[in-house]
Amino acid sequence: NCDGVMFLNPVGAKIKVLLKKLDFKIPYVVVDCNLKSRSLNYIYTDMSSSVENITNSLVKKGHKRIAIIRGESLEERFTQKLQGYKKALLLHKIKYSPRLVFGDYLEDSFIKGCLAAEKILGFNNPPTAIICTDNSCGLGFISYANKNKINIPSDIELVGFGDEAISMFSSPRLSYLKRPIREMASKSVEVLLDWIDKKNSYEPLQVEFKEELVIQETAFLSGEKEIK
Numbered sequence: 431n432c433d434g435v436m437f438l439n440p441v442g443a444k445i446k447v448l449l450k451k452l453d454f455k456i457p458y459v460v461v462d463c464n465l466k467s468r469s470l471n472y473i474y475t476d477m478s479s480s481v482e483n484i485t486n487s488l489v490k491k492g493h494k495r496i497a498i499i500r501g502e503s504l505e506e507r508f509t510q511k512l513q514g515y516k517k518a519l520l521l522h523k524i525k526y527s528p529r530l531v532f533g534d535y536l537e538d539s540f541i542k543g544c545l546a547a548e549k550i551l552g553f554n555n556p557p558t559a560i561i562c563t564d565n566s567c568g569l570g571f572i573s574y575a576n577k578n579k580i581n582i583p584s585d586i587e588l589v590g591f592g593d594e595a596i597s598m599f600s601s602p603r604l605s606y607l608k609r610p611i612r613e614m615a616s617k618s619v620e621v622l623l624d625w626i627d628k629k630n631s632y633e634p635l636q637v638e639f640k641e642e643l644v645i646q647e648t649a650f651l652s653g654e655k656e657i658k
Contacts, residue, residue, distance in 0.1 A: 434622045436461055441506055446470070457625035457632060459618040462611070464510075465636075471621075473614045473637045477507065477591075480607050480641040481561065482514030484589055487651055488559045489522045493587070497557040499546045499571065500533025501564020501591075508533070511563045511591070530557060533567070543570020551580055559587045559649075565596040565606055572600045572648070588648040591641075602647035610639040 434457040437445055442463050449458075449470060460472035481498075488496050498515050500508045512531070519526050532546035543562060547570065550556055562568035568590030575582055582588050582602055590597060590606035597604040617637060625632045645651055 432456060433626045434458060436618055436622060437463075439463065441504065442466075443506070457622055459622050459635075461614055461618045468636065469634050471635045473618050473639065475609065475614075475639050475641055477641070478510045478514035478517070480514065481511040481563070481591070482518045484561060484607060484643070484651075485515050485518035486521065488561075488587070488589070489518065489524065491559075491587075491650065493557075493559040494524060495530065495555070495557040496559045496561065497530040497532060497546075497550055498561045499543060499563065499567050500531075501539040501542055501562055501567025503539075508563055515561065533563075539564045539566035540570040540573075543567035543572075544574045545570075547571040547574035551575065551578065551586075557586065560589070562588065562590045565590040565592040565604060568604050568606065568648075569596065569600050572602070572604065576601070582648050583650055587650060589651070590648075594644070597644070597646065600648070605646045605649040605651065606644055607641040608644050609641060614639055 437458065437460045439462045440460060442465055445460055445463065446465055458471055460470065462474060463472055464474040464476065465472045485496060498512065502508055516526050532549065533542050537545065550560070560571060562571060568588060571588060572582060580586065588604065590604045592606065592609050594608055597606050621635060
């Protein structure tokens with residue numbers, strides 16, 4: 431009995447199976463998921479490319495030991511970001527080390543950041559830059575570093591990923607890749623209403639948005655407004 435449907439932040443493999451099984455006859459939009467299909471309707475960001483580019487930027491600044499910390503619980507999202515991280519290392523002929531990938535903990539994102547920081551900062555030769563794939567995780571890392579008198583960004587640079595509001599709670603203020611959640615949601619509603627007005631007459635649609643690099647106090651990076 432619906433005129434249209436929005437699927438919010440689903441698991442890509444599962445939503446593709448669902449859409450095929452249901453054979454949707456009404457307008458729909460899958461929000462914040464790259465389904466990699468020209469026959470489906472979805473709005474997304476390329477998280478792999480965003481992490482690849484921020485890793486490239488860190489390497490170009492001279493960082494050779496860059497760690498990545500998994501903050502999110504969804505395996506699919508972390509896998510995309512890890513692919514971008516690995517691709518950047520390969521480009522610069524830096525050997526990938528599983529020891530610099532953290533986050534297989536069951537705790538929430540903030541605690542993951544604290545636990546990873548404890549391990550990382552205990553290394554004899556710790557990384558000089560960190561990518562946290564979730565801003566709550568970044569806050570946890572900063573909290574642990576502050577308590578142990580580790581200076582960010584002088585001792586170690588840190589870049590997060592995600593929500594603008596969360597980044598405001600850290601001291602120093604977290605530099606991060608800002609997700610265009612509001613913009614994607616707004617676009618989804620816009621196209622869905624347009625399709626409904628057209629009485630279900632539409633072509634499959636894929637719209638890509640970009641993460642925005644927000645430079646604050648945890649990294650010395652200076653770059654473009656968008657990670658391209």
